[in-house]
Amino acid sequence: MSPTAKRARTAKDVPYDLIYWPGIPGRGEPIRLVLEEAGASYTDTATTNDVNTVLSQISKKNTGDASNPPHFAPPILKHGDLTISQLPNILQYLGQRHGLAPRLDGEDGGDGAYIVNQLALTVFDGLSNETHDTHHPVSMDLTYEDQQPESLRRADDYRKNRLPKYLGYFERVLAGEASGEGPWLHGGQLTYADIVLFQCLDGVKHAFPKALKTLEDSGDYSGVFKLYEAVRERPKIKAYLESDRRQKYSLGIYRCYAELDEQ
Amino acid sequence: MSPTAKRARTAKDVPYDLIYWPGIPGRGEPIRLVLEEAGASYTDTATTNDVNTVLSQISKKNTGDASNPPHFAPPILKHGDLTISQLPNILQYLGQRHGLAPRLDGEDGGDGAYIVNQLALTVFDGLSNETHDTHHPVSMDLTYEDQQPESLRRADDYRKNRLPKYLGYFERVLAGEASGEGPWLHGGQLTYADIVLFQCLDGVKHAFPKALKTLEDSGDYSGVFKLYEAVRERPKIKAYLESDRRQKYSLGIYRCYAELDEQ
Numbered sequence: 188m189s190p191t192a193k194r195a196r197t198a199k200d201v202p203y204d205l206i207y208w209p210g211i212p213g214r215g216e217p218i219r220l221v222l223e224e225a226g227a228s229y230t231d232t233a234t235t236n237d238v239n240t241v242l243s244q245i246s247k248k249n250t251g252d253a254s255n256p257p258h259f260a261p262p263i264l265k266h267g268d269l270t271i272s273q274l275p276n277i278l279q280y281l282g283q284r285h286g287l288a289p290r291l292d293g294e295d296g297g298d299g300a301y302i303v304n305q306l307a308l309t310v311f312d313g314l315s316n317e318t319h320d321t322h323h324p325v326s327m328d329l330t331y332e333d334q335q336p337e338s339l340r341r342a343d344d345y346r347k348n349r350l351p352k353y354l355g356y357f358e359r360v361l362a363g364e365a366s367g368e369g370p371w372l373h374g375g376q377l378t379y380a381d382i383v384l385f386q387c388l389d390g391v392k393h394a395f396p397k398a399l400k401t402l403e404d405s406g407d408y409s410g411v412f413k414l415y416e417a418v419r420e421r422p423k424i425k426a427y428l429e430s431d432r433r434q435k436y437s438l439g440i441y442r443c444y445a446e447l448d449e450q
Numbered sequence: 451m452s453p454t455a456k457r458a459r460t461a462k463d464v465p466y467d468l469i470y471w472p473g474i475p476g477r478g479e480p481i482r483l484v485l486e487e488a489g490a491s492y493t494d495t496a497t498t499n500d501v502n503t504v505l506s507q508i509s510k511k512n513t514g515d516a517s518n519p520p521h522f523a524p525p526i527l528k529h530g531d532l533t534i535s536q537l538p539n540i541l542q543y544l545g546q547r548h549g550l551a552p553r554l555d556g557e558d559g560g561d562g563a564y565i566v567n568q569l570a571l572t573v574f575d576g577l578s579n580e581t582h583d584t585h586h587p588v589s590m591d592l593t594y595e596d597q598q599p600e601s602l603r604r605a606d607d608y609r610k611n612r613l614p615k616y617l618g619y620f621e622r623v624l625a626g627e628a629s630g631e632g633p634w635l636h637g638g639q640l641t642y643a644d645i646v647l648f649q650c651l652d653g654v655k656h657a658f659p660k661a662l663k664t665l666e667d668s669g670d671y672s673g674v675f676k677l678y679e680a681v682r683e684r685p686k687i688k689a690y691l692e693s694d695r696r697q698k699y700s701l702g703i704y705r706c707y708a709e710l711d712e713q
Contacts, residue, residue, distance in 0.1 A: 247622070251627065251628050252628065256636060258625040271564050272568055275571065292554070301543050304542070324604070325600060341587070349590075359510070360520060361512075362511075363519050364515065417613045
């Protein structure tokens, strides 16, 4: 390691700053869970109700600074001189720093790190983005009420086709040899992809309680639900979930509209 | 570097295999452009019309192998013993191997690599996923014709709000100090994020020719359109675009339905 790289590392021996909307767990929550599991120090604009910091980061006047471009949307993570956005990107960064993913400079040439990134991206596609779109299929600038007929159609497809397809995929990942021993998705070790799957499944449980119960009771996805329990029982995550830092679901990604769930 | 890592690298001195649907450029295309710019050797199931390889990779019976989990959807990249999916993930892998991103083990502690990943993820959100959803706002299992009323609403919002918002964001990135000299998004160097922005903008140009022309003529996004030209003029990319390996847009992500475009 060159002296320059060493200096860069030392400069980052500071807490993380999580910049995300107060009032909803949303896309900030997988980051919080990873930070909690890692036992890392962090500040959080949700805790301090600091919406101005979020707004200034995504302001149309913001063009970033000498080393960082501006950001399209939160979550944003500030760490020393680095400020990055995009949830899967932030988690990859934290996973590398806190042993929650195989190393990119590991003896496997980094292969395991790309596999974990792939799994996390697939969780977000299926259980975060597609879940969000059930109540906003037309426009993010309209309210749910203004796109309810479209939402009913989309939610029906989500419950019947998309959700079982994604859960079936993760069940196959868990059944595969590459998942290794124990409840985890890859290599027999807890990674941030497991934490992401826990959080997104928890959100779906809030939004579609009946549909998810039906899928759980089918027994077809027992590995997925075992992983959910295994993450929830991690001591640091358990303590966090029981603390007042864990926010309630409200009008974010995961919304409980009874008419969109199974009837 | 340990002897194990060295062996892993040597085992990868083989061509890449791109596994993607024949007949549409789709999510395979940013990968092809990066491989072409890098001058890398690769096979392509689109060229050989080998749909069976795609189907076997995503079959419900496939649980992966000893080191790789199965895949939810193509594109999939096979390279030696590694098989990865998820477009942003594949591009990050190739970017590292071919000098089309700052190094993850670089003197900046990898910061630049995460910034480029962030930019590419944002291009995909805005100019690939959201563009796709204009003709499939309700369900991917239904045809466009079966969700046309919803598509008209969604496309209207996309043209008027989302597309200008994303282009405005990339214009701010280009105006920012961190973009460096020249036409590129970050650090004054061509990265895979630039190639991704070119390809996705090219797709939007096909799908919404009138709306994009209006935005181009406004002069508000001149940096974005300069970048588009600069990528198109890269010698290897130019040669590829003129070759018969470059497929025509058809019924993939980018579809030209006149009724969805500006009237």
